[in-house]
Amino acid sequence: MSGILIRLARLEDAIAIQNVESVAFVAWRGRLFPKVLTDPEGYVAFAVETYRKIIDDKHSDQTWIVAEDIATGDIAGAMRFRKVDDAGAQPYTPMLSIPFGGDNTIRYFNASTRMRCEVMGSRPHYLIQTVATRPNFQRCGVGSQLLSYLTNIADASNFALYLQSSPIALMLYQKHGFVEQGQTVLFPVAPGEEPDGEVVTVMVREPQYLDGVA
Numbered sequence: 090m091s092g093i094l095i096r097l098a099r100l101e102d103a104i105a106i107q108n109v110e111s112v113a114f115v116a117w118r119g120r121l122f123p124k125v126l127t128d129p130e131g132y133v134a135f136a137v138e139t140y141r142k143i144i145d146d147k148h149s150d151q152t153w154i155v156a157e158d159i160a161t162g163d164i165a166g167a168m169r170f171r172k173v174d175d176a177g178a179q180p181y182t183p184m185l186s187i188p189f190g191g192d193n194t195i196r197y198f199n200a201s202t203r204m205r206c207e208v209m210g211s212r213p214h215y216l217i218q219t220v221a222t223r224p225n226f227q228r229c230g231v232g233s234q235l236l237s238y239l240t241n242i243a244d245a246s247n248f249a250l251y252l253q254s255s256p257i258a259l260m261l262y263q264k265h266g267f268v269e270q271g272q273t274v275l276f277p278v279a280p281g282e283e284p285d286g287e288v289v290t291v292m293v294r295e296p297q298y299l300d301g302v303a
Contacts, residue, residue, distance in 0.1 A: 093165060093231060095238045098153035103140040105164035106153060106221075107133055113221035117275070117287070121197065124189040132189050143169070151218070154238055156231045166222035166231040170215050170239055172248075181206055197275060201253060204273050204291055209251055214293075215243050217252035232258075236265045243296055250294040259290060267292035 098106065111118065111133075119125055125132040143151045150173070156166040183199045190198075205216065217239070222231045243250050253273065254262050275287040 092159040093234055094157045094159050095154060095234050096157060098140075098144050098155045098167065100141055100144055102153070102155050102164060102167075103137045103144060106140050106155065106167045107136045109164055109167050109221045109223055110136070110219065112224060121194055121275070122187075122189040123191045123194075128189070135188055154235060156222075156226075156235055158226075164223075165226040165229075166235055167219070168217065168221070168235040168239065169219040170217045173209075173214050173216055175211050175213065200273055201289075204253075204271070205251055208270050208291055208293065209249070212249060213246075214249040214251050215239060217250060220252075220258070232261055233265070236261070240265060240294065240297070243294070247296045249296060252292050253289045254292050255287060255289060259292075262292050262294075265294065266297065267294040 122132065140153060143149050144153055151169060151171045153167060153169050155164050155168075157163070158165050181202060184195055184202075187194050187198060220232055220235060222235075240250065242248075250267070252262065252267065254267075259269075270291040270293050273289050273291065275289055
């Protein structure tokens with residue numbers, strides 16, 4: 090594999106980021122966002138525009154970084170994270186609707202947010218929202234390089250890191266110091282319904298250098 094450059098995303102990367110996500114998460118994209126199946130072009134346009142707004146907003150609390158293949162200029166992977174200075178500053182407000190989502194989507198994201206509030210409280214932290222790698226770059230260290238970029242920032246700021254991992258990614262996150270905190274379900278069910286969905290593991294990584302001292 091050629092060299093990989095980890096850098097902040099640029100506006101022109103938005104389409105490539107969406108492409109990376111679409112192939113990396115093809116197994117569950119339609120389950121979590123069912124309306125994608127009936128309007129795939131509309132979803133792509135919505136996602137690209139959303140990502141461009143995040144990238145272009147210098148004051149956003151969210152950040153996209155990308156892994157660029159130096160030899161070809163292709164985007165091999167991408168990660169989105171959010172800086173949370175004080176999770177308790179505003180009360181939790183449940184989502185009532187999510188673009189291209191359904192009832193399961195709303196239940197999942199609300200349950201995920203509640204779980205993070207319970208685990209992190211008002212602690213400052215970085216929330217890792219997405220880590221995606223193109224299939225032909227998987228198991229080549231791209232995900233590790235993306236994570237290392239953020240763990241260095243978090244350690245320097247004395248911030249914890251929070252994420253929710255699928256079973257297939259657990260070992261990667263454990264390698265980078267994340268510790269399991271509990272579990273939730275990909276599609277939380279309504280009362281009386283049978284559980285159905287992939288188990289998602291809540292993980293936290295504490296800062297490795299306290300007070301800026303290694």
